[in-house]
Amino acid sequence: MGEMSWSGRQGVTVRAAARAMSDPGATGRFGTYGGRYVPESLIPACHEIEAAFREAWSDPEFRGRLDTLLTVYAGRPTPLTPAWRLSRELGITLFLKREDLAHTGSHKINNVIGQALLAQRMGKERMLAETGAGQHGVATATAAALLGLKATVFMGERDIERQELNVLRMNVLGAEVVPVTTGSRTLKDACNEAMRHWVSSVDDSYYCIGSVMGPHPYPWMVREFQRVIGEEARAQCAAELPVGVPDYVVACVGGGSNAAGTFAGFVDTTARLIGVEAEGGAAATFGRAGVLHGFRSLVLQDEHGQVTEAHSVAAGLDYPGIGPEHAQLRDGGRARYETVNDEEVVQALLCLARTEGILAALESSHAVAWVIRAAKSGEIAPGSTVMLTLSGRGDKDIASIKELL
Amino acid sequence: MTESLEEFLIARRGTGRPLLVPYVTAGVTPGWTDVVHAYAEAGADAVELGFPFSDPMLDGVTIQEASDRAIAAGTTVRGILEEVATLDVDVPLIAMTYSNLVVQRSTAEFCAALTASGLRGLIVPDSPLEEVGELADAAAAEGVDLVLLAAPSSSRARLREITERSRGFVYAVTRMGTTGERGEIPEEATRLGRELKGLTDRPVLFGFGVSSPAQAAELAGHADGVVVASTLMRKLLDGARPRELGEYVASIRRALD
Numbered sequence: 001m002g003e004m005s006w007s008g009r010q011g012v013t014v015r016a017a018a019r020a021m022s023d024p025g026a027t028g029r030f031g032t033y034g035g036r037y038v039p040e041s042l043i044p045a046c047h048e049i050e051a052a053f054r055e056a057w058s059d060p061e062f063r064g065r066l067d068t069l070l071t072v073y074a075g076r077p078t079p080l081t082p083a084w085r086l087s088r089e090l091g092i093t094l095f096l097k098r099e100d101l102a103h104t105g106s107h108k109i110n111n112v113i114g115q116a117l118l119a120q121r122m123g124k125e126r127m128l129a130e131t132g133a134g135q136h137g138v139a140t141a142t143a144a145a146l147l148g149l150k151a152t153v154f155m156g157e158r159d160i161e162r163q164e165l166n167v168l169r170m171n172v173l174g175a176e177v178v179p180v181t182t183g184s185r186t187l188k189d190a191c192n193e194a195m196r197h198w199v200s201s202v203d204d205s206y207y208c209i210g211s212v213m214g215p216h217p218y219p220w221m222v223r224e225f226q227r228v229i230g231e232e233a234r235a236q237c238a239a240e241l242p243v244g245v246p247d248y249v250v251a252c253v254g255g256g257s258n259a260a261g262t263f264a265g266f267v268d269t270t271a272r273l274i275g276v277e278a279e280g281g282a283a284a285t286f287g288r289a290g291v292l293h294g295f296r297s298l299v300l301q302d303e304h305g306q307v308t309e310a311h312s313v314a315a316g317l318d319y320p321g322i323g324p325e326h327a328q329l330r331d332g333g334r335a336r337y338e339t340v341n342d343e344e345v346v347q348a349l350l351c352l353a354r355t356e357g358i359l360a361a362l363e364s365s366h367a368v369a370w371v372i373r374a375a376k377s378g379e380i381a382p383g384s385t386v387m388l389t390l391s392g393r394g395d396k397d398i399a400s401i402k403e404l405l
Numbered sequence: 406m407t408e409s410l411e412e413f414l415i416a417r418r419g420t421g422r423p424l425l426v427p428y429v430t431a432g433v434t435p436g437w438t439d440v441v442h443a444y445a446e447a448g449a450d451a452v453e454l455g456f457p458f459s460d461p462m463l464d465g466v467t468i469q470e471a472s473d474r475a476i477a478a479g480t481t482v483r484g485i486l487e488e489v490a491t492l493d494v495d496v497p498l499i500a501m502t503y504s505n506l507v508v509q510r511s512t513a514e515f516c517a518a519l520t521a522s523g524l525r526g527l528i529v530p531d532s533p534l535e536e537v538g539e540l541a542d543a544a545a546a547e548g549v550d551l552v553l554l555a556a557p558s559s560s561r562a563r564l565r566e567i568t569e570r571s572r573g574f575v576y577a578v579t580r581m582g583t584t585g586e587r588g589e590i591p592e593e594a595t596r597l598g599r600e601l602k603g604l605t606d607r608p609v610l611f612g613f614g615v616s617s618p619a620q621a622a623e624l625a626g627h628a629d630g631v632v633v634a635s636t637l638m639r640k641l642l643d644g645a646r647p648r649e650l651g652e653y654v655a656s657i658r659r660a661l662d
C-alpha cells in the first residue's frame with residue numbers, strides 16, 4: 001500500500017502526500033502555510049518549545065511515559081466500533097473510531113498529556129490553554145491535576161454559557177477559568193487572550209494549544225500527539241477489513257487536530273480523506289489566505305482583512321481558521337473539505353444516538369452528518385467502507401440539544 | 406520632504422533632544438486626523454498610526470477598545486490611506502498594524518500604497534525576523550522604513566540581527582507583556598536599552614507602557630526616545646479632545662527636553 005505511486009481521483013501521488021505530513025523543519029512551513037507570526041517577545045519561547053519537543057519526541061523514555069499514560073490513564077487504544085444498524089440503513093460499512101471513550105470524553109486528552117509531559121520536562125509550573133467547547137480546557141485541567149501543575153483556561157463568555165457543564169468540570173478539577181469578554185466572546189478571542197497572557201508569563205507558564213494551530217512548532221507537535229488516533233485506526237482497519245484500508249476516512253474539523261491525527265495514519269494509503277467543517281465556520285471552503293494567531297493559513301475574513309466570527313451549534317468548531325497543514329492538504333488535493341449545516345448536524349446526532357446508542361458531541365456529529373448525506377446521495381458508493389473518527393461524546397451538549405429539539 | 410524616516414529621526418536626534426512618537430488609532434473618532442495635527446504641533450518627532458485589526462494579539466485592553474471602535478465605525482486600510490494622503494504634517498507618519506492586513510493582496514502592494522499616501526514607516530509586531538524577509542524587501546523597494554521590535558527576551562544574537570535589519574529606528578519593547586499603561590519601569594527595559602545602544606547607531610525608542618511624562622523622561626535617558634500610545638488612547642476613549650491630547654503630548658515634550 002504505502003509505497004505504490006497511486007494517483008487517485010484527487011490527483012496527487014501517495015508519495016508526495018506522505019511527505020506532506022512529515023516534519024515541517026525549522027521554519028514550520030507546510031507549503032506556503034504555517035510559520036511563526038508572533039511578537040519578538042514570544043520567539044525565544046517558541047524556539048525553546050520546538051527544541052524540547054524534538055528532543056523529547058526522539059527520547060524513548062519520554063515516548064514510553066506517554067504511551068503508558070495513554071494506556072493506563074487515558075484508556076487507549078480506543079475501540080473501532082462497527083456502526084451495525086446505521087451501516088445497514090446507509091448501504092455502506094461504517095466504522096467509528098471511538099475517541100468519545102477516551103478519558104475526559106474526547107481526543108483532546110491525547111495532545112494534552114503529551115504537552116503536559118513536555119511542560120513538566122521544561123520545568124514549567126503552569127499550563128495556559130484556550131478552549132471553545134471546553135473539552136480542551138477539561139483535558140488541560142485533568143492533565144495538570146495528574147502531573148501536579150496549575151492550569152489557567154481562557155474561555156469566551158458565550159462559550160461559558162453554552163458549555164456550562166465543562167466549566168463546572170474544570171472548576172472541580174482545580175483549574176482557573178478566565179472569562180473572555182472581548183470580540184465575539186468565543187474561541188478566537190480566547191486564543192488572543194491566552195496569547196496575551198502567555199507573553200507576560202512566559203518564564204513560568206507553558207501555553208498548551210488545543211489544536212493544530214498557532215506558531216511553529218504547535219501545528220506539527222499537536223498533529224504528532226494526535227497521530228495515535230490514525231495509527232491505531234490504521235492497524236484496526238487492517239485487522240477488520242478484507243482490503244485493509246477503508247475507502248473513506250472522515251473527521252470533523254475545527255482547528256483540525258482530530259482530523260490531522262486521523263489523516264496522518266492514512267495519508268500514505270488510497271483512502272480518500274474528508275474533513276468536515278461547520279458551514280458557519282468553514283475556513284477551508286470560504287476562507288482566504290491570511291495570518292491569524294501566529295500562523296499563515298486559510299482564514300474567514302471580510303474583504304478588508306478583518307477576521308470574521310464563525311457561527312455553528314458546535315462551540316468547538318467556531319473557529320475562523322484551519323490548521324496550516326490542512327490548507328496544504330486541500331491545495332494539493334490530498335484531502336477534501338466539506339461543510340454541513342446545523343440542522344443536518346442535530347439530525348445526525350439524533351440518528352447516531354438512536355441507531356447505535358452513541359451520543360456523540362455536536363462537533364463529531366458534523367462528520368456523521370456528512371457521511372449520512374453522502375451515502376444517501378450516492379456520493380459515497382454503496383458498499384464502500386468508511387472510517388469515521390468520532391472525536392468526542394455529547395454529554396456536554398445535552399442542554400444545547402434540548403433547546404434545539 | 407524626501408528624506409527617509411530614519412534620516413529624519415537622526416537629524417532630529419542631532420539637535421540634542423530625545424525623540425517623541427505619539428500614537429493614535431486611525432478611525433477611532435471621526436476627527437482622528439485632528440489628533441495627528443495636534444501631536445505634530447505639540448512637538449512630536451513622528452506620529453504612529455494604528456491601522457485597526459480585529460485580533461490585535463499584542464495589544465492590551467485600551468488599544469483593543471480603540472481598534473474595535475474604529476472597525477465598528479467602518480474604518481478600512483483604504484479609507485485610512487485616503488485620509489492620510491490629504492494630511493499636511495511636517496513630521497513623518499508611521500503605520501502600525503498586524504500581518505493579516507499587510508498580506509491581503511501582497512506586501513509589495515501594501516508598501517506601495519503606504520508610500521503613495523506619504524507614510525514613511527511601518528511596524529508589524531507579529532512579523533518577527535523569521536517571517537519578515539519578503540516584507541522587508543518590499544518595504545525597502547518602496548522606500549518605507551520597516552521598524553523591527555526588540556524584546557527583553559531576545560538573545561544577543563537576535564538583538565544584533567534586529568539592529569542590523571531594522572530601519573527607521575529600533576523599537577525596544579519595555580516589558581514582556583502587551584501594550585497598556587503600567588506603573589513602573591522594569592529593570593529589563595533599561596538593560597535592553599543599554600544593550601541596543603551598544604549595538605547600533607540607529608535611533609532606539611522605547612515603547613509599551615510609557616504612561617506619564619516622568620516615565621517618558623526617565624526611559625529616554627536610557628535610549629533615544631519613546632513611543633507613547635495607550636495612555637493617550639485612554640484619554641481619547643474617555644472623551645479628551647484633540648487639543649487636550651496635544652497639551653498632554655506637549656507636557657511630555659517638556660519633560661523630555
Ligand SMILES: Cc1ncc(COP(=O)(O)O)c(C=O)c1O
Nearest residue numbers: 135254255256257258316391392
Ligand atoms: C469533541 C470535539 N471534537 C472536535 C473538536 C474540534 O477540534 P479539532 O478540529 O482540533 O479536532 C473539538 C474542539 O473543541 C471537540 O471538543
